[in-house]
Amino acid sequence: MRLAAAALAVSFLTIPALAKSKGVTVSLKTSSGQDAGTASFVPAKGNELTIRIKLKNLPPGEHAVHIHEHAICDAPDFKTAGGHFNPATKKHGMENPLGHHNGDLPQNVKVDANGTGSATFHVDYLSLDPAASDSLFANGGTSIMVHEKADDMKTDPTGNAGGRIACGVITAPK
Structure with a gap:
């Protein structure tokens, strides 16, 4: 009986570590419900998170990709x-010495003439650890957003990226 209780106690201690180590892939949809690709979030060495974005069915050009605070993607405007x-209440642009967008993911992805694009980013300011303040799973989750224009990397807080054209919900795996 003691052995079973000890094993159960150890398993509860390892649950956060297991949750922290799992990756997650989310589907992105346009406002009309069309498939817009995927975004994968995988823990990497150290405290880094690898983010792989594969876009499709989007207009050609540079598009900002940001993390938004709620795990809701209601069309048409998201x-x-x-x-x-x-989570770190940072400003965008020159006032932010790390160069990233107020703690979220300010990256631009180039979509080519056939409507596809991909990119891989490595960040150390986002996490999949449910207990961390910078966790993408915080408060029930977040969302990943593709905007109509590129992020100018200076305008606070939006990066002057324009409207929201595709969205995916990021929640902890069950």
């Missing part, structure tokens, strides 16, 4: 996703 996920 405003239910809220503002940018900003």
Whole structure:
């Protein structure tokens, strides 16, 4: 009986570590419900997170990709996703010495003439650890947003990226 209790106690201690080590892949959809690709989030060495984005069915050009604060992607404008996920309450642009967008993911992805694009990013300011303040799973999850224009990397807080054209919900695996 003691052995079973000890094993159970140890298993509860390892649950956060297991949750921290798992990756997650989310589907992105346009406002009309068309498949817009995927985004994968995988823990990497150290405290890094590898983010792989594969876009499709989107207009050609540079598109900003940001993390937003709510795990909701209601069409047509995806405003239910809220503002940018900003656990460190940082400003965008020159006031931010790390060069990233107020703690979220300010990256631009180039979509080619056939509507596809991909990119891989390595960040150390986002996490999949459910207990961390910078966790993408915080408060029920977040969302990943593709905007109509590129992020200018200076305008606070939006990066002057324009409307929201595709969205995916990021929640902890069950």
